[in-house]
Structure formats: structure tokens, C-alpha cells
Amino acid sequence: MIEQFTPPAPQAGGDPEPVRFLDDAGAYDPSATAEAFADELDAATHDDLRQWYRDMVMTRAFDTECTHLQRQGQLALWVPSVGQEGCQVGLARAAEPQDHIFPAYREHLVAHVRGVGLLNVAAQFRGLSHGGWDVTDPANGNFHLYTLVLGAQTQHATGYALSQVLDAKRRAGSTVLDAGEPAIETGDATMVFYGDGTTSQGDANESLIFAASYQTPEVFVVQNNHWAISVPVTRQSRTPLYRRALGFGMRSVQIDGNDPLAAFAVGRRFLREARTGGGPGYIEALTYRIGAHTTSDDPTRYREPGELEAWQLRDPIARFEGYLRSLGIDDAFFEETRTWATAEARTLRDQILTLPEPEADSMFAHVYTEPHPRVEEQREWLARYESSFAETDGGRA
Ligand SMILES: Cc1ncc(C[n+]2csc(CCOP(=O)(O)OP(=O)(O)O)c2C)c(N)n1
Ligand SMILES: [Mg+2]
Missing domain, CATH: 1.10.287 (Helix Hairpins)
Structure with a gap:
């Protein structure tokens, strides 16, 4: 039986601190709010942590390569994920193989971890396919298609999560799906990614209503990168976004989205609770889009340089490197990883340029x-x- 989640009490004069294990330089210095999630980190071995670092460095090298390819006319558009690798790696690694993941369009690292392959991601932006990959192929890790219609994926995800409830009911001999019933154990969960701006879409809010009413085994992840193209999050919401979910009756936590450990610990807890009859949860990951919205955007037109510089100091990769160094992982590993990732990104570039054109x-x-x-x-x-x-x-x- 799952214990009812009690959200952390607001501190005098404001919200609880976001869940965070690492300080800005990567030293292990958990916030008071992190304590409740710390035991989840036992599941991550040092080998796992090294793998997360590789995932991040590899995805960034690929991402940078794709921006160049778009500038050379080889991709129609590119959507950079630079700066958001911290929450993506933690959440991707928190999911189990049987879980289903519904992305927006910036979750390249999650696609990579789930097995879709970065080549498939790039192929879509080269205009070679409508969707990008076969979701029914087990090799693609239950990673659903990129969705550029803001918020539509929240409905796809909630619909899928409803079917997870129905499947579990069928297995227990019932075919009735009723709103208002307690959450049940499903064994699998759904995680859906969207952005701060997308929280303003009707679709995203309707999904929260259905998820709460039917107690779907679902985790909503809002990557709050502080901008919806040129619109700052402060214009879209007068409260921190995580609080909105509390109003829908859902457990909800704000995390430091540039801290892979925070994303892993909270993601793992919420996904497990979702699978085992704890109902839906909501994670607001505070992060920053370091690059442009897409290659069609020029953020210098609407962002202050100081804001960017402040966030660059909290780069998730540099920060995680600081943490790994504190664990005794030495220069050779970082050097090797960077060399490997650069070579991989080059190989991917060559593969992208020779992808066959469809009929x-x-x-x-x-x-x-x-x-x-x-x-x-x-x-x-x-x-x-x-x-x-x-x-x-x-x-x-
Ligand atoms: C329904 C819909 N309305 C508008 C757009 C145009 N549009 C594309 S991305 C975007 C901003 C989204 O911001 P956010 O949800 O914060 O995600 P981010 O791009 O920052 O990751 C907008 C308005 C769209 N794609 N779909
Ligand atoms: Mg945004």
C-alpha cells in the first residue's frame, strides 16, 4: 500500500526549496527537500553515473553538430536541447523498460537513452519522415513520436495511461473504467514531457483533470526552461508551475532541473508510485534553454545576456563532472568521453548526409x-x- 504523499510545507514567506542534491559546482550538498528522496540514489552505481555523463556529452556533441548541419542547409530545422541535459538524463534513466514516454520535441537525450537513436531524430529534421520511428518496435523503448503541436502529447499520454489502468483492470477481471476510483497497481507507467509555455494550453490542463479523475499511472514532467520562444514564464504564470498541479489534487514537486541526481531520485519515486497504485505525479524541472528556441530563432532579440551567463555557470554537464570528480573519477575518463563523443557525432553527421531519400x-x-x-x-x-x-x-x- 502506497503512503499518501504530503507535499513539503511552504517555508515562511514562500515555496520550499527545489529538490537538489548538488550545488552549482557539483558538490554533494542536498537541500532539505531532497532528504525524502535520497534513498532513491542507492539505485545508481558509479558505473551508472559514468554512463549518464556519457549520455549527456554525447547528446550535446550531436546537438551542436545538428545546429551546424541546419546552417549548412542539411536539416530543415533544428531544436537544440543544450542546457537541459541534466533533467533529461535523470528522468530517462529513472524510467523502467516497460514505461511509455511521450516527448515534446526537445527530448533528444531521452530518445537516445530509450534506444530510438539520434540518427532517427535527425532524420526527422531532415524531412525524411512524417514521424521518425516505429513506436511499436521494441527497440525504440516505448518512446513515442515527437509532437510539435504544443500539449497534444499530454492527451496522447493520458489516453495511453488510461489504457494502462484498463489493462490492469482486465487482468483483475473487470472492464469498467470509472472516474473517482482509487488508483490501482498497473506495473507500468507513462511519463510525458512538455514545456513551461505549454502549461497554458487547454490540452495540458484537461490532461491533468483526466489523470487526477481516473488516477492514471502517469508522471507529468514540465521542463521549465524559462522561455516559450520569446515569452518568459513569468508572463504565463503568477505562481510556480508545480503549484498548479497541487490544485488538480496531484503530488507535485519542483526540482533543480540541472541536477541529474534530483531528476533521477524524484523521477524514480514518482514513476514507482504511479506503477504501484499511487496515482499521477507532477515534476517541475527548473532549467534553462542555453541556445535558441530553434534554428529559426534569435534569442538575443529578447533575452538579457546576463541571464544567459548566470545559467551557463550552472551548466548540467560541468556540474555533474564536478560531482564525478569528487567521487574520484579522474581526468582520463572525461578526456576519453569527450573524444569518443566527438567521433560519434562525426559518424552521425556522415550517416545523416547519406540517409536515403524516401519515395x-x-x-x-x-x-x-x-x-x-x-x-x-x-x-x-x-x-x-x-x-x-x-x-x-x-x-x-
Ligand atoms: C498549439 C501550438 N501553438 C503554438 C505553437 C508554436 N510554438 C512552438 S514552440 C512554442 C513555445 C513552447 O514553449 P514551451 O512549452 O515552454 O517549450 P520549449 O520550446 O521552451 O521547450 C510555440 C508557441 C505550436 N507549435 N503549437
Ligand atoms: Mg519553455
């Missing part, structure tokens, strides 16, 4: 499950159009 006809596949007359009409039109080149000048090359 134009494939754009009509999967639009509807059944054949559709409008789609057929357009498919035929395209075929006629393409063949018209062959008849006139022998090809368009």
Missing part, C-alpha cells in the same frame, strides 16, 4: 488507416506530375 509517394502512407479518396486523388496527381518530367526532358536532374 515521394510515401508521404501518403499512414495519413489514414483506410484508403481515402482525397489522398488517392493527390497521390495520382503527384504520380502524373512526376512522370511528366520523364516525358519532357528525361528527368529533373
